[in-house]
Amino acid sequence: MEGKKTIKNIPVHVSIIMDGNGRWAKERGMERIYGHQHGAESVRECCKLALEYGVRYLSLFAFSEENWGRPKEEVDALMDLMLSSLVNERKLFLENDIRFRVVGEKKGISAEILGRIDDLERETAAFDRLTLVIFFNYSGKWDIMQAAEKYALERASCPGGGPADVPDREMFAGFLATSGIPDPDLLIRTSGEKRLSNFMLWQCAYTEFYFTDVFWPDFREKEWASALESYSDRERRYGKIK
Numbered sequence: 001m002e003g004k005k006t007i008k009n010i011p012v013h014v015s016i017i018m019d020g021n022g023r024w025a026k027e028r029g030m031e032r033i034y035g036h037q038h039g040a041e042s043v044r045e046c047c048k049l050a051l052e053y054g055v056r057y058l059s060l061f062a063f064s065e066e067n068w069g070r071p072k073e074e075v076d077a078l079m080d081l082m083l084s085s086l087v088n089e090r091k092l093f094l095e096n097d098i099r100f101r102v103v104g105e106k107k108g109i110s111a112e113i114l115g116r117i118d119d120l121e122r123e124t125a126a127f128d129r130l131t132l133v134i135f136f137n138y139s140g141k142w143d144i145m146q147a148a149e150k151y152a153l154e155r156a157s158c159p160g161g162g163p164a165d166v167p168d169r170e171m172f173a174g175f176l177a178t179s180g181i182p183d184p185d186l187l188i189r190t191s192g193e194k195r196l197s198n199f200m201l202w203q204c205a206y207t208e209f210y211f212t213d214v215f216w217p218d219f220r221e222k223e224w225a226s227a228l229e230s231y232s233d234r235e236r237r238y239g240k241i242k
Contacts, residue, residue: 007225009232011185013057014050015207017199018042020191020215033077038217040085044092049224050130051096057182059133061199065105065142079113082136086116093120097129103177104138133181140201147175147202178203186231190216190223208234 018039025035043060050058063078093100102117151172173179183203189195192213196204210227212219 007053007228007232010054010228011208011231012055013059013182013184013186014055014228015059015061015184015187015200015204016046016219017061017187017189017193017197018216018219019189019193021217023191024215024217032074033081035215035217036078036081040081042216042219043085044089045220046224047092047096047098047130047132049221050132051098053224053228055130057131057133057184059103059135059181059184061135061138061197063104063136063138064198065137065139066198068108079110083110083113083116086113086120090120090123093124093127093132097127098124099127099131100124101131101133101181102136103133103181104136105142106137109137131181133178135199138177139198140196141198143177143200144202146177147172150175173202176202183207186210186227188212188227190214190219206236206239208236 021035021039022032023035024038025032028034046058046060049055062082067078068075092098100120102121106114154171154175155168178200183205184200184207186209187200187204187207188210190212192211194211200207208231210230212223212227214223
């Protein structure tokens with residue numbers, strides 16, 4: 001916990017693109033799902049670290065719309081892992097006042113998983129020590145498109161609400177799937193890749209980025225603290241001069 005003591009500016013919202021599970025498993029001569037299973041341990045560890053460091057929102061990119069293009073066996077295994085995690089991590093959430101939310105397109109997700117998600121979201125809705133947001137079957141382009149459709153309908157149905165050709169960014173943002181969740185202050189991506197991969201394209205406009213070569217199953221407090229220390233040392237100007 002020494003690193004925690006020296007970090008002056010703790011981000012409110014830390015988001016993580018959890019990458020490298022498959023390569024981690026391959027290095028060990030194992031199937032890719034083995035890496036995903038061990039990656040679940042890193043999720044649990046990061047929840048505990050977020051609580052210890054005072055981070056209020058932790059969001060994790062668990063499954064993208066593009067991931068449906070992976071082999072069926074891997075997709076099925078990821079769905080099974082999501083289902084088991086919804087059951088196994090319930091105790092962690094309830095004992096630590098962690099609010100649980102899932103953001104993403106529901107189409108294609110089994111009724112059993114959706115039911116478990118609804119139950120856990122409802123059960124933890126009043127908790128406010130930490131909000132854990134799982135992005136599941138999500139893409140940034142999908143989010144912007146569905147928000148644009150709702151925004152256009154709203155503007156068209158509000159006579160006297162202002163010229164339809166004058167954009168209202170706050171109103172638009174309210175239609176994003178992340179409505180009610182602050183934009184990420186810090187985005188961490190593991191495994192050495194340096195791209196957004198269609199994740200929160202609107203919300204990350206002024207997010208600080210931190211890239212690490214560590215694969216997700218090996219992500220622990222040392223890397224977490226390094227990311228937060230890097231963030232704390234930066235001056236966020238949002239395009240302005242200070």
